[in-house]
Amino acid sequence: TSSPGPLLVLKTLIYCRHQVLRIKTKNEEDVKQLQLLESLEHLELDFWINPSAAALPVDVRIPAASVQSVKAFLESQGIEYSILIEDLQDVLDKEKQDMTESAQRQRSSTFDFGAYHTLDDINTELDHLASEYSFVEKIQIGESYEKRPLYVLKFSTGGSSRPAIWLDAGIHSREWVTQASALWIANKIASDYGTDASITSLLDKMDLFLLPVANPDGFVYTHTSNRMWRKTRSKIPGSVCVGVDPNRNWDAGFGGPGASNRPCSDSYHGPSANSEVEVRSVVDFIKNHGNFKAFLTLHSYSQLLMYPYGYKCTRPDDYAELESLGRAAASSIRSLYGTTFQVGSICKTIYQASGGSIDWSYDNGIKYSFAFELRDTGRYGFLLPANQIIPAAKETWLGLKKIMEHVRDKSC
Amino acid sequence: SLAMELPPSHFPAARAAAVAVGYLRYLRGGPGRGLELREVRRARRQDIDDVGHKYYLELELEDVLDKDRTVNCTAEVLYHLGSKSSAPDVQVTVQGELRSTEEADKEFYNRIRSLEKELVAENIPDSHGNVPPELEPIHLLAWVASGYVIWQNSTENTKFHLAQVKHVKQVKRSDEDLQFDYVLLLHEMVSQEVLPWEVAVLWHPRRGARVSRCHGPGAGN
Numbered sequence: 193t194s195s196p197g198p199l200l201v202l203k204t205l206i207y208c209r210h211q212v213l214r215i216k217t218k219n220e221e222d223v224k225q226l227q228l229l230e231s232l233e234h235l236e237l238d239f240w241i242n243p244s245a246a247a248l249p250v251d252v253r254i255p256a257a258s259v260q261s262v263k264a265f266l267e268s269q270g271i272e273y274s275i276l277i278e279d280l281q282d283v284l285d286k287e288k289q290d291m292t293e294s295a296q297r298q299r300s301s302t303f304d305f306g307a308y309h310t311l312d313d314i315n316t317e318l319d320h321l322a323s324e325y326s327f328v329e330k331i332q333i334g335e336s337y338e339k340r341p342l343y344v345l346k347f348s349t350g351g352s353s354r355p356a357i358w359l360d361a362g363i364h365s366r367e368w369v370t371q372a373s374a375l376w377i378a379n380k381i382a383s384d385y386g387t388d389a390s391i392t393s394l395l396d397k398m399d400l401f402l403l404p405v406a407n408p409d410g411f412v413y414t415h416t417s418n419r420m421w422r423k424t425r426s427k428i429p430g431s432v433c434v435g436v437d438p439n440r441n442w443d444a445g446f447g448g449p450g451a452s453n454r455p456c457s458d459s460y461h462g463p464s465a466n467s468e469v470e471v472r473s474v475v476d477f478i479k480n481h482g483n484f485k486a487f488l489t490l491h492s493y494s495q496l497l498m499y500p501y502g503y504k505c506t507r508p509d510d511y512a513e514l515e516s517l518g519r520a521a522a523s524s525i526r527s528l529y530g531t532t533f534q535v536g537s538i539c540k541t542i543y544q545a546s547g548g549s550i551d552w553s554y555d556n557g558i559k560y561s562f563a564f565e566l567r568d569t570g571r572y573g574f575l576l577p578a579n580q581i582i583p584a585a586k587e588t589w590l591g592l593k594k595i596m597e598h599v600r601d602k603s604c
Numbered sequence: 605s606l607a608m609e610l611p612p613s614h615f616p617a618a619r620a621a622a623v624a625v626g627y628l629r630y631l632r633g634g635p636g637r638g639l640e641l642r643e644v645r646r647a648r649r650q651d652i653d654d655v656g657h658k659y660y661l662e663l664e665l666e667d668v669l670d671k672d673r674t675v676n677c678t679a680e681v682l683y684h685l686g687s688k689s690s691a692p693d694v695q696v697t698v699q700g701e702l703r704s705t706e707e708a709d710k711e712f713y714n715r716i717r718s719l720e721k722e723l724v725a726e727n728i729p730d731s732h733g734n735v736p737p738e739l740e741p742i743h744l745l746a747w748v749a750s751g752y753v754i755w756q757n758s759t760e761n762t763k764f765h766l767a768q769v770k771h772v773k774q775v776k777r778s779d780e781d782l783q784f785d786y787v788l789l790l791h792e793m794v795s796q797e798v799l800p801w802e803v804a805v806l807w808h809p810r811r812g813a814r815v816s817r818c819h820g821p822g823a824g825n
Contacts, residue, residue: 572729
């Protein structure tokens, strides 16, 4: 924090135990008495509202030394008063604090949501959001293979273990628009609580858990070494190749079609389900919580909005509802910039793929399980220009909101 | 057998469309024209005994340098049975005229020919998706090159996109063609692999582009 400017220092020294009184004059006589008081310069009275007419209240700041004698005078004249400000210094201190915090917010809300950031910068912004909003908390749900913390933002306005929504991004590290969008979305939700009716009613009933960087080791690797890295960075026994596809590692049809058993493959499923700590940490967290109603995950690219299953091509029991909700969400997305998302099951829309996260969540009782593939459709692919981050985040948020509103209405 | 209607939003139609667009980019693309798929309007598939699977597509495209205009085309993509060794047969018919690139092509040609040192560049776009404006024609020529690779190497079980131009080096020639040797990173959606392909492209304003050499990971082709 910076040191206060000269004016604030002056204020600090001067107003300790000064009181501000509101004086009610009943008649002309009372007004005359106050005007007499006003003329006594040694009292150093500071009239905020001067005595002029009987009907109007008179506000006056009284230095500490004069407080007792002024009050005695008013009481002896039968003039009513009330204490507006008990101690002016307290008020000024609080105001200064508010101003400092606001200035800090101004300085650090220089986080540019329309740019790509390093992991360190993202973590700093998570800290900032948690410190700025009382209902936002940064929690750690585990550690990556290379021992980086897995940070989740918990949005909770109260209750204990309310029905909850899960949202993650960046499980595939090269899909940079997803981590970036998650940050924008976090800020959007936090700053709109209390003013946006939908977000307010959502967070008044449910908790939201947001994991913006689900694969931090991979993410750092995309910055330092290989922009196209997708997997985790775990060492695989018996192989020169590194990493497991974290979205083939979930315990849902694990090892089935659409995942590779070759460690060097970008869709390698890993030695066993949940072998990756990044996956296991989320699984454990969600199971321990026990009250998740929705599981939403962000990927790129292709502009798709998908529900289970990936590991098999049969319809989930809730197919009709999920398809309908998916279409409504895609419609919301399209309403902003005309961006079209195709809706369907993973298996039909993109490919059969086993061991995926939303299949696991769905088969574990979390009905509203959706996977988004964000912009674009291949022109830039993973290398989406930064000037598309905020548009992508905004349109995606509309789709997420549509789903969350439905979950809220059905779960609470 | 009869052609059956396919949902345009499902992957079989999307994969065939990517092949058609790759082929079209190779044939009609250039430093001044980049064709991009907007939407699959309609798709049908016909299984031909002893031959393979034939897709009939109605596609809506756009030229990224002329985005307000809609380019409609029809395409047929025939994946041969046991298609390990042969590229799909593709036919594409563009409705109407494509915007002329004569001016832009001439300007690009003259600019490159007048360079003292051969052009060299890498990472197009960069990690943040940026393409310097003067490299956009080189980027679009890479679409032409990748279009060829995608057409030649696609099966019903693959869907390729150009992920990035890793490296490009101009090779000065004694004839009138421009030559660019590219290292392209292609993203294959089904396996999720991003793999390098070395492609040498010859280009001339009047004659268009042709791939003179193409070498992929593993077996050459």
